[in-house]
């Protein structure tokens with residue numbers, strides 16, 4: 001949200017500063033989600049969620065062209081395996097029609113199986129949606145960050161906001177410095193309620209639940225060709241099975257209540273994934289699992305109320321705008337939400353001029369593995385570092401890793417999110433050392449200062 005809000009603000013003549021508490025962009029909620037670009041069959045008619053989801057879904061291919069972000073237009077099927085699921089599917093279909101969703105149809109269990117032969121033969125019906133996409137959330141966030149930065153936004157990392165007071169605008173305290181701002185957009189994700197309450201009446205609290213996922217190797221490509229969303233017969237979270245842009249299959253998420261925003265994977269979550277896979281796929285080949293990860297959802301509630309707030313909650317108070325507990329489809333709507341809050345800010349500031357130099361185009365890092373042999377040979381002749389493969393699983397070259405560091409990666413995970421190095425079956429066992437060396441060479445830090453992610457995730461200890 002912060003990257004897209006900054007990108008939208010950079011289309012105006014404004015001085016924009018992003019204060020980010022982590023070492024990089026996309027290290028919290030946006031780093032761990034299902035990567036689905038939804039249409040609006042699941043959202044309430046007339047809501048802001050529906051309005052923005054419709055716009056976002058329609059504009060998504062164009063957004064990806066602007067930002068050079070790959071995506072799969074794979075479509076999705078919500079599947080039912082009994083009468084309760086069948087009736088939910090009918091309701092969602094009708095809801096989708098009300099919301100103006102195109103490319104939606106109900107299909108029979110046999111039709112589902114014909115399209116997706118690896119699914120259980122117990123599927124009774126499916127809601128097929130043509131305009132659902134799969135995207136890597138890291139690609140989107142990094143692209144928005146780079147584009148905002150290229151258009152003049154300043155990003156400061158390791159800069160946690162610790163206090164905000166109203167005084168001739170706002171005094172924002174971070175890392176023992178005070179920044180004076182005419183307006184503030186609070187996109188602090190899991191901490192958004194705390195940041196909001198720094199200088200506004202406390203109206204909302206966030207309660208958290210956690211999620212677990214499996215990532216299957218690229219050898220499982222084709223297990224499903226469309227995004228599968230299971231609507232279970234009993235009251236529990238059904239799983240999604242998602243073909244990713246990188247050729248993996250993602251399975252998840254679960255939903256587990258947690259008391260705080262700290263989260264990790266849990267055996268109970270994996271047991272749930274296993275039992276769901278047994279139902280939906282007639283079992284999962286566990287040798288295909290190369291990684292699991294955890295995620296956390298911030299659920300917004302009005303204070304002293306047990307009613308969950310389901311729409312996007314955006315609170316405005318005299319130059320201060322908070323996005324509170326933005327959950328699914330927050331990734332889908334990130335760009336539209338960014339534009340929405342940027343417009344509110346410019347209305348508040350009044351007479352803001354358009355930035356005539358704004359360029360909405362950003363180019364991604366060159367990937368030799370995806371080039372035609374002739375162009376690749378030419379590139380390698382001019383830049384030999386693009387001929388030296390660092391990550392064998394994903395065929396990532398030294399040139400790509402160097403470029404990722406030049407664009408802002410300072411950690412092994414930062415390089416992984418920008419290049420894919422370390423995402424294959426060996427999970428970095430082969431390439432991590434060379435990636436660390438390149439970060440050290442390019443940034444001038446010592447190898448023992450290269451972390452996996454945030455402070456405290458050391459990989460090498462100097463004194464061992």
Ligand SMILES: Cc1cc2nc3c(=O)[nH]c(=O)nc-3n(C[C@H](O)[C@H](O)[C@H](O)COP(=O)(O)OP(=O)(O)OC[C@H]3O[C@@H](n4cnc5c(N)ncnc54)[C@H](O)[C@@H]3O)c2cc1C
Nearest residue numbers: 001021028029030033034035036161189326329330331332
């Ligand atoms: C399990 C799960 C699955 C999902 N699946 C999908 C999906 O398939 N499709 C979809 O459309 N949406 C999905 N979503 C929703 C989507 O991921 C979120 O809506 C979106 O990522 C939220 O982004 P954000 O910027 O609000 O939060 P974040 O990405 O967490 O960003 C908040 C940032 O604020 C920083 N911050 C926090 N406190 C401070 C502070 N005090 N000072 C400075 N910086 C601070 C954090 O470090 C962080 O970088 C899913 C969400 C979850 C949890």
